[in-house]
Amino acid sequence: MLSRQKLTAFVRSKGFQILLISFAILALIPVLIRDSFFLFVFTLIFIFAIYAASWNFLTNSGQGSLGHAAFLGIGGFASAIIGSRLSVAIITASKLESMPIGALSVFLQIFVLLLGGLLSAGIGLLIGLACVRLKAWYLAMVTFGFSVIANTLSSQFDSFTNGINGFAPATFVPSGFPFYILVISFAVISIGVMYAVMKSRMGLAFRAIHGNEAEARMIGINTAKYKLIAFTISTFFAGIAGGLYVYFIRFVDNSIFSPTNSFLPLIMSVIGGLGTVSGPVIGSIFLTSIGQILTTQPVTQGLSNTLGPFFPKVGYVGPPLTYLFIGVILIVIVVFSPKGLESLFRKFYKYLIS
């Protein structure tokens, strides 16, 4: 159990200090650069970093999912629906005009996000049970199928989910700096926890399964159990990311289950560096900022003016060119540097200090 001794050892440990320092640095960035667009992009980066890290965590146990948007969506819908019901209940009970913002609402926000994550993990456990015998593309296909089914169900039970037209969740934490702090707290803790698990004995079992499942079973690893654990942990954090995403953009509809959202964490992890801790974060920084900057008004306008005449059939050339570029980058990385940008940075760093 968690004794006082263990707690002090944990507080003094290197991992905890790294967590604290990275949290402090991240919290200071928007204080130094006061710009609302910058803050917006940074918040999004860390939401997607959690999401990409959760996908990466699952892949580390040898299970590649092509349907992680299902869990992003389940977490998002669950926390938004629960949050809305809760806020209506509080407003009617206290006879106030709107939800009071304060320590209680922050606590409620965290509570609602965790509930979304837990629900996502619960469903993830069930889906994981169905997937435990499947490999490679069979697994990829089945997980993708679940995201399609999740989309259909959210449209079918529209009266409960409001999935077709979408809705805005209640406000618990005001957007801007307070929400950024919430996001980076979740990001630092989530990625820290996933890192700790990946470095533990359990993480070793995951990597053994990834390496060769039959051999892992032979040396006495209960592969089904560990694959299920990995699935549950991963879907929990994907659900958390979904909740944060929904509360951040203040809208949720069934487009959250789209294949684009399923492929995003994969592309981020691969570009950043598969199986590493910093990979998904680097990938998220890279991809989210490219995506956000290339879709801002001046850039889109400039692209339309310069390249638009070559492609007369499309109104805005910016988004398709961006995705085309992402596709090319993905292939180039997989073919020439399968370990991602992370390994390139590492090589560059080694070159610098030598």
Place this chain on the structure above:
Amino acid sequence: MDITAGTIVLTLIWGVAVGCVYMLLASGLNIIFGVMKLVNFAHGQLLMIGAYATWTISVATGLNAYEAILVSMGLVALLGVAVERLTFRKVLGTEKLNEIFVSLGLIYIFENAALLFWGDQSQRIVSPFSGLSFDLQAFSISYDRIVAVGVVVAILVAFGLLIYRTKIGLAMRATSQRNVTATLMGINVEKIYMITFALGSAMAAAAGGLYGIIFSFNSQSGAMMTIIAFAIIILGGLGSIRGAIVGGLLYGIAEQMATLFLGGIWASAVAFALLIAVLIIRPNGLFGEKGE
């Protein structure tokens, strides 16, 4: 809507016609898997490109749509050769996940290139038989669907002859059994891979032409088709052509029936539910061989 015996028969025939298009697409995917042990998730995008190519050729040159399909098969086969040489050849034999990543990159490239060149409006290929149909008392069937079934059967028969009656087919079968031994027997495995990929791409393009005649399509149409083709070969078992034929028919009929009885939004969900149910019971598909 009233569901009469007539509508059920009509839906069944529609299912068979749509299923034939799926069957052709799935066979293309399957031949690539069978010989190269590679799953190209961008296969549906080749269908989409094939549909656009057919449309462009028939609009630009005034060729009959079915002749345009032949030209577009050739063009997409060339595209397939380029794709195989530039991307998949580099990652073959490395981790399986890399193939999934490369195909994902190809999906992004194909979809957005198509969007840039052909715009975001849906198109439909005008066939010489458009508007013509058999009129039976309870229902009518358009000629195009019947011609589609004929074209698919013709292509699959030609393909069967190629595989079982020619030397290249023999080399392909040998490579699919064991590529190292095939190399030792003097087969240029890389050339066989290239031919196989071109053949699979051409089949996708033919399916695309037929799809574009029956349905309207846009740059996003490929995604769902990849999934369907994949679902079919998983149902039938990876690498089994017989499985692809049975799976394609089953899937087309199931999809059309789900649309009839449950409504359009359920079409893909029911198909996936079927797929997941099959895989939970038999992790290697209905007719699949035992994996590694």
